[in-house]
Amino acid sequence: MRAAFSETLVRLAKADPKVLLLTGDHGYALFDDFRRECPTQYINAGIAEQNMVSMAAGLARTGFRPFVYGLSAFIPVRVLEQIKLDIAHDQLPVVLIGDGAGFVYSHLGTSHQSTEDIACTRAIPDLSVYSPADRFEVSVCMDLAYQSKAPVYLRMGKSDRGDVHTQMPQASIGALLPVQQGHTGNISFITTGSMVRTAMDIAAASYPDAAVWSVPFIKPMDVQQVAAICAQSRAVVVLEEHSVLGGLGSAIAEIAAELAPVRMLRVGVPDRFSQHCGTYEYLLKEHGLDRAAVAHRIAAFLRAA
Amino acid sequence: MPASSPTPHPTPSDRPTFDAEVLRKTVLDMAYAGSTVHIGCAFSIIELLAVLYRSHLRYPGNDPLAVERDYLVLSKGHGVMAQYACMRELGWLKDEAFSGYFADGSDLKGLSDSRIVGLEVTSGSLGHGFSVGVGMAMGAKLRGTDQKTYALVGDGEINEGPIWEGAMFAAHHALKNFMVIVDENGFQAMGRTQDVLALGSIQAKFESFGFEVLTIDGHDEEAIDQAIRQLWSSQSTLPKALIAKTVKGKGVPFMEHNNIWHYTRLNQDSYAQALAAVTGSAA
16 A cells, blocks of 8 residues: 555656655655655655645645645644645645554554544545545545645555455545445445455455445545435444544534434544554554454444344 | 846836835724724834835736745734735725725735735744745745745744744755745733743844844834845855844834734724824824
């Protein structure tokens, strides 16, 4: 997924000299290809994220197409006001990339873990929020972000969970993408990023008739498509590696509550910080997001119906 | 015109005069009409803006959106009434915008807003515009144009960390087309800068960050003009800083050095007295 990200960025930059990559001194090996292929379009702005994001707005105002890269804990949360005032307010074509979202930096503790970024960015007007699940989606998201010429926050989480699609999906901005076809009247999984793989595994093992949808576009989201999915489902399970407050689960629940009420289980990070450190899998367990815990919760939820 | 030209900005003969007295009167009129605050911090930058608009900023075709324009970033958005007054002289804002300032449904806000044509950034949250300006200067450098970028910041504003992040970037990337102008009026929201968060020598600070710096009387138009020309004529690749020693509330004796005029609204009496002071007539 990170290779696809790098490849796409290089492709866009080679095709358009106005594309610039700004990094806040992050992405050590990730940008080797970019630096080799497009050295004049690469700017390491130093460990100074606030200046970097405001500066990206200035560059966009002079006709450039900045991609601003940082760890998700810093881009967007540390620089939320710069994104709001300097970029989103004027709909400037800046793509903000937050890498390592969720618990990727499982050993490093709270400073590097990012489970509130979707909630923070969703509420900013004119800012789109993308959350790709695999190498295909990251490529599609990057292309659509570039083509949209509008502010986008692109969230990259755990990147080595494998493909969820078998080929490049045909996607338009806002569309939910099917990764497992289901039967009307059954349950539907609606999920994003790293948890798409978890949902697919659980569905394959226990719910072969369930639909599994990947949501690469948290905002804007095709409201009618979500409403139709909810209306055709006996129950909906939303999974995300993000706080249960304000993320995908909230977005789906908001739509369902207004247009298609349905029983819904929101699986995400509980409203708490990580207590311990350990492997990524360990930290998922701590927050009840490992496959076994999620499967158990889903089974209990469906039994209680 | 090449960027290295020693006299980069000839004054078009058809430019307005940007008379400081007229600008202050406009600010008073709109502040009274809108019953607004932030008069003192508008008055401290009147001469700076007058000189910039009169003699330095290039707007081809008098078009505030001209692609080749110079950029003026009012990072200290609280002084926006002074900029509105200049934009009125340029014909970019109509008289109704002033008489109807702060009316329900009106456009001109109490802080700089980039959606107003002629204002480059949305400010008021401090420490943003400087960095946006650095980005604009970087953009002009990458595009190979001779556009200049001016970022006007308050001395209180430079409490903000991003100012110094941007200063490092501007120096590291040799943005000789970038000039920060510091309105050193000695006050910030709650009191004297010396008492709130002492700044020491602003000149020394910017010099240590790799800027070429001059300090002048920010109400002496000739000195401002000469300093700007001198900085641009430098052969160095350093970004520029102009430290303008100013008086908050300049032009109205009862407002000068009195921070209450960051917050106070004009009434009929104080409006008449202030108007008399700036126009030199008896109250």
